[in-house]
Each structure stands twice: as structure tokens, then as C-alpha cells.
Amino acid sequence: MTRIIQITDLHVLQEADARLKGVPVRYFLERVIDHISEHQPDCDAMVITGDHTHDELETSYRYLHQLLTPWRDRLYQVPGNHDDRDVLRTVFADCLQPNEHGFIEFSFAADGWHCLGLDTHHPGEVSGMLTEAQIRRARCTAEESGQPRIAVFCHHPPVPMQSVWMDSIGLSGAEFLADWCHSDPRVQLVCCGHVHHESEHRVGEASVLTTPSTGVQFSPEGDVPNFVADYPGYRVIELTPAGASTRVCRISELSIPEG
Numbered sequence: 352m353t354r355i356i357q358i359t360d361l362h363v364l365q366e367a368d369a370r371l372k373g374v375p376v377r378y379f380l381e382r383v384i385d386h387i388s389e390h391q392p393d394c395d396a397m398v399i400t401g402d403h404t405h406d407e408l409e410t411s412y413r414y415l416h417q418l419l420t421p422w423r424d425r426l427y428q429v430p431g432n433h434d435d436r437d438v439l440r441t442v443f444a445d446c447l448q449p450n451e452h453g454f455i456e457f458s459f460a461a462d463g464w465h466c467l468g469l470d471t472h473h474p475g476e477v478s479g480m481l482t483e484a485q486i487r488r489a490r491c492t493a494e495e496s497g498q499p500r501i502a503v504f505c506h507h508p509p510v511p512m513q514s515v516w517m518d519s520i521g522l523s524g525a526e527f528l529a530d531w532c533h534s535d536p537r538v539q540l541v542c543c544g545h546v547h548h549e550s551e552h553r554v555g556e557a558s559v560l561t562t563p564s565t566g567v568q569f570s571p572e573g574d575v576p577n578f579v580a581d582y583p584g585y586r587v588i589e590l591t592p593a594g595a596s597t598r599v600c601r602i603s604e605l606s607i608p609e610g
Contacts, residue, residue: 353461355396356387357504357586359544360564362405362433363415371405372578376566377414379583382602383565384418390600391587395461397422398468400544400562401431401506403439412442427457430472431506431545432479432520454485457504458492463592465498469505471522479507479545481524486531493537502540502590503528503557509541510552510559514571517546532557540595542586546571549584549599562586563599 362376369376387394397419404411419426426446430436436455440447448457454470467489471479493501507522509529532538532555541559547569552559568581582601589596 353396353464353590354391354394355398355461355466355588355590356391356394357398357400357542357562357588358383358387358565359400359506359562359585360402360431360547360566361399361415362402362564362566363411364405365408365410365414372567374567376405379602379605380565381418382605383583383585386600386602387585388421394422394425394587396425396427396459396466398466398504398542399426399428400504400542401429401472402433402544403428403431404435405433407433407435407438409438409442412438416442427459427466427468427504428455429457429468429470429505430455432472432477434472436472436474452484452488456485458496460496460498461502461590463498464500464502464590464595465493465496466502466504466590467493469503469528471505471507473523477520479505479522481505481507481509481522481527483524483527486527490531490535499537499592500540500590500594501535501538502542502588502595503538504542506543507545508543508552508559508561510554512546512550512561512571514546515574516576517571529554540588540597542588548579548581558595560586560597563601
């Protein structure tokens with residue numbers, strides 16, 4: 352079995368005590384990391400599905416790089432809309448896989464699965480972008496791996512959230528990933544962030560899952576971004592040759608600030 356921890360939407364800020372929507376994002380993230388250290392110390396991989404920082408400053412990335420020292424030998428990352436590819440590459444040069452096409456993506460095998468990270472960052476935009484060429488390369492990589500199951504990780508979900516404001520900042524090119532899911536039953540898991548809440552959808556044979564933020568939580572309801580006072584969390588994904596199981600862990604002992 353391969354156990355993967357997914358964390359997403361960290362939104363780290365340069366100032367240690369800075370708050371986003373009333374949430375002390377560094378403090379909450381550190382409590383999430385403490386929980387992972389205590390309950391999942393032997394995880395095989397940690398995947399960050401974007402929005403490492405909120406301010407995109409090198410200082411914020413360097414804080415995160417230091418915080419994640421115990422996992423840097425098994426850390427896999429893709430950027431979100433609140434990331435700077437150049438700064439992320441500079442600070443996490445010891446963790447990122449080379450990519451000649453300019454994207455920050457990853458690929459690794461895990462107990463009968465091939466895990467792929469897709470870069471949906473669209474510079475200057477909150478919405479994401481996925482190209483047909485990215486999916487074509489991902490399909491070739493998965494084919495070469497020979498694994499019977501495929502898991503995909505990306506920041507922006509490739510499905511509608513049935514939310515006016517979330518879907519307005521969704522993923523351009525989502526149809527390329529959806530077509531792959533429909534045409535290839537080996538694609539069985541797609542794990543995303545961006546929407547700051549837990550949800551589950553279906554595309555072809557694939558479960559499409561979104562994961563809570565390590566800090567600020569949002570509700571999909573309403574026409575405008577809607578902050579909710581809910582607990583931060585992360586996702587545990589267990590892959591075996593027979594399939595996948597997954598669950599979200601929330602850090603419920605934290606007090607939720609008003610804001």
C-alpha cells in the first residue's frame with residue numbers, strides 16, 4: 352500500500368501572525384503539519400495541490416520549504432492560481448521534477464498506480480488552464496509506466512461545482528481531462544484543491560475529489576465568495592493494486608476565529 356497525504360490551498364503569508372479572512376494561516380498550517388506528523392508519520396508521499404502562498408513572496412515560500420523539511424524527500428507539487436512558478440522553482444529546486452515545457456508537474460508509480468500532477472496555473476488569472484498538449488503528454492507518460500490505474504492531482508477541479516462564484520473561476524480546458532477520464536477507465540482518481548471545501552464527483556470511472564484548505568474554508572453556496580468557520584484539514588489517500596480509499600482529516604481541536 353502507498354499512503355499519500357494531500358494538502359492544498361495553504362495561502363501562506365510573509366508575516367508570521369498575518370490573517371486571511373480572519374484565519375491565522377501559518378498557525379493553522381502548522382497545526383495541520385503537527386497532526387500529520389503525529390498520525391501519518393510513515394506516509395509515502397505528500398502532494399501539495401497548489402496555492403502554496405497567498406502573497407507569492409520568496410520569504411513565504413522559504414518558510415514553507417523549512418516547515419516541510421521532513422517530507423522534502425517525498426514531496427510532489429503543482430501550482431495554483433496564487434503561486435509564482437519562478438519563485439516556486441527557485442525555492443523548491445531540491446524537490447521539483449524537471450519539465451522542459453515550463454510547467455511544474457510530477458509523475459511517480461505507486462502500488463499498481465501511476466500518479467500524475469498537472470499544472471493548471473494560468474498566469475495573472477484566478478481561473479485555471481489546461482492544454483490538450485499537457486493531457487497528451489500525461490497520457491503518454493501513463494502509457495509508458497504500464498500501471499493499470501491512474502491518479503491525477505491538480506489545483507483546479509475539472510468539473511462544475513454547481514456554484515455561481517466558484518464556477519466563474521473554474522478550469523479552461525477541463526474537457527481535455529474529462530475526455531481522458533471518459534475514454535480511459537484506468538483513470539480512477541482525480542484529486543484537486545482551489546475550492547476550499549470537501550466534495551466528490553464522478554467523471555467516467557474517476558472519482559473527482561476536492562479537499563479542504565489547511566486554512567480558510569469556503570462554502571460553494573451564494574453568488575460571491577462565502578467564508579465559513581470550519582476546521583482546516585487534509586486528505587489521506589491509500590493506493591493498492593486493488594483500488595483506492597480516501598478520507599479527509601479535520602483538525603477539530605482548533606478554535607475557529609470569527610471573521
